Amino acid sequence: MSTLTDHHYSIFAISDAALTIDFGNEIHSSLNQKVIALNHCIYSHPFAGFIETVPAYSSLTVFYDVYLVKQSISTEYTAFEIVKTYLEKALSGIQTSAKAESRLVKIPVCYGGSFGPDLDWLCNFTGLNAASIIELHTSVTYQVYMTGFLPGFPYMGIVNENIAAPRKNEPSLKVAAGSVGIAGKQTGIYPLDSPGGWQILGRTPLRLFDPERNEPVLIKAGDQVRFYSIDEHAFNNWEG
Amino acid sequence: MSIRIIKPGLLSTIQDLGRLGFRNTGINVNGVMDVFAAKSANLLICNEENEAVIEMHAPGSTLKFEEDALIALAGADFAVTINDIQIDTWRPIWVKKESILRCNGAMVGKRLYLAVHGGFDIKQWLHSSSTNLKAGCGGWQGRALQKEDVLPFRKSCRFYFQTESSVHVFPWKVSESELPFYSKHPTIRFIPGHEWEELAPTSKSLFLNKGFTVKKESDRMGYRLLGPPLERQKSRELLSSAVSFGTVQLLSDGQLIVLMADHQTTGGYPRVAHVISVDLPLLAQLKPGDELRFLPIDLKTAEEALLSQVKFFRQLKLACQLKLEPILLC
Missing domain, CATH: 2.40.100.10 (Cyclophilin-like)
Structure with a gap:
């Protein structure tokens, strides 16, 4: 059983009230699993002055209240050093095999046409027909590495290399909410209308972000996602 | 029990100290730009420091008080007048019903904060009153304040206090030496x-x-x-x-x-x-x-500066409570 300390990491400040632990500048599921496991560990045993975390591909950022951290321990150490020590201790205690059960979210997508304005481009780029691209995009269960950029925007991977594609040179001024896109080996979903540079293959009728819901954001880091294809009729009549 | 927006100004929004706890889902923190000014404005009138305030950008809003109110202004100097009387920032101010607050320019600084004793009666979104303009959520209907918006106060206030004037500026303020040194060349x-x-x-x-x-x-x-x-x-x-x-x-x-x-x-x-x-x-x-x-x-010096500011705000809070409590009836 391997522990999470088998790999190198660095810890550095990203403000005078936040630090990041970075496991390597690489998109890799094992690194991200470490991030997610450490994240769970912090939320189950938070330290005094803990505010919140942001998991990312290969890093976890911890925000804290400097005053409360300092007040919790009588020491000359800085709040940064106190939180760093806490993190290192937490890290040594967790094991990859102990990762939390992840949730599978199924996402219906209407591919192509006006919902997927870049599907034709991707056909040209890859030499594959639309059906093959859809088949490849829906045949993988993706890991959600992180949520960022917009409220509820999930960064997922790893996309089959035959349909991996670069970002647009000029971002589109408006990508519609629900648009499902590819950038490199990542796939993602735009929760809001937004400018964006990802290649858009289709659109989901699901609301990734709904401020009225108890949980406004549908997909979170650590979840798993599987896409499935629906037709335009199903999209237009989608309920819920 | 409210403020009416007569002129919206460039960009006035409701903000508090930010929406914490949701960054992991990509939801922005938002909140006031000038934390020092917003906290000071609140503490001056015995609010919690995280109470929602109006953040104005120069040129600021014109507002009408539809009820007597205890307020404070902090941040940039917008040459504010209330009923054409010049009003100082960083002080508690008592304002009579029907008073009009105007901003007449800003020499140095960009943002002014208005706090109202007791706060605004605003439905929070994800435990915060901050406005997320991009997502159209939080604050006042998820957007910047507009002409004819009416912001209700959470409570009405009476004071053990008599004055003929429509405005009374209290004779104490946040110590000059503690204020951030706002400058065009900081x-x-x-x-x-x-x-x-x-x-x-x-x-x-x-x-x-x-x-x-x-x-x-x-x-x-x-x-x-x-x-x-x-x-x-x-x-x-x-x-x-x-x-x-x-x-x-x-x-x-x-x-x-x-x-x-x-x-x-x-x-x-x-x-x-x-x-x-x-x-x-x-x-x-x-x-x-x-x-x-x-x-x-270095980081240690940064933390020390932050800690001494926390200490300052605790002192300010106590001092303001001592000064104001005798005249507050609510």
Whole structure:
């Protein structure tokens, strides 16, 4: 059983009230699993002055209240050093095999046409027909590495290399909410209308972000996602 | 029991100290740009420091009080008048019903905060009253204040206090020596970012010694700075990770952007520097054309400055309670 300390990491400040632990500048599921496991560990045993975390591909950022951290321990150490020590201790205690059960979210997508304005481009780029691209995009269960950029925007991977594609040179001024896109080996979903540079293959009728819901954001880091294809009729009549 | 917006001003929004706990889902923190001013305005009138306030940008709003109110103004000097009487910032002010508050300009500074005793009666979204303009959520209907909006107070107040005048400015204020030194040419202290060491030596020297001008493409999300282009010794792509209020990023054209209150939760540009918390208010008050310089300090010093500010706010809170409690009847 391997522990999470088998790999190198660095810890550095990203403000005078936040630090990041970075496991390597690489998109890799094992690194991200470490991030997610450490994240769970912090939320189950938070330290005094803990505010919140942001998991990312290969890093976890911890925000804290400097005053409360300092007040919790009588020491000359800085709040940064106190939180760093806490993190290192937490890290040594967790094991990859102990990762939390992840949730599978199924996402219906209407591919192509006006919902997927870049599907034709991707056909040209890859030499594959639309059906093959859809088949490849829906045949993988993706890991959600992180949520960022917009409220509820999930960064997922790893996309089959035959349909991996670069970002647009000029971002589109408006990508519609629900648009499902590819950038490199990542796939993602735009929760809001937004400018964006990802290649858009289709659109989901699901609301990734709904401020009225108890949980406004549908997909979170650590979840798993599987896409499935629906037709335009199903999209237009989608309920819920 | 309310304030009516007569003229909306450039951009007035409801903000508190931000929406914490949801950054991991990509939901922005938002909140006031000038934390020092917002906290001071609240504490001056015996509110909790996190109470929602109106953040105004120059030119500010014209407001009408539809009820007697105890208020405080803090931040930039907008040459405010109430019923044509000049009003000082950083003080508690008692305002009679039907009074009109006007902003008549701003010489130095960009943002002014108005707090009302008891706060505004606003439905919170995710435990915060801050406005998220991009998502159209939180604050006042998820948007900037508009003409004829009527913001209700949470409670009505009576005071053990008599005056003939329509406005009374109390004779105490936040000590001048404690106020941030708002300037068009501030020195902003920073701790080095993770990619600081990747800067070419000449670029480090330029960063430390040259002035950087705030460009007009600057807003609550971030300030774009105009300065000598900076270079990294070698360029490598960075994966996205969390960023924070005050993170200074190096863009691919060699120019800098400082992330402000409405920043995205994550970013992938090299992090050259992080502005220390206590100097963020100096940044928050800059206008396009203003020029700042950067001064490096270590993390321990940054933390100490933050801790001494926490101490200051505790003292301010106690002092204001002692002064105001005898005359507050609510």
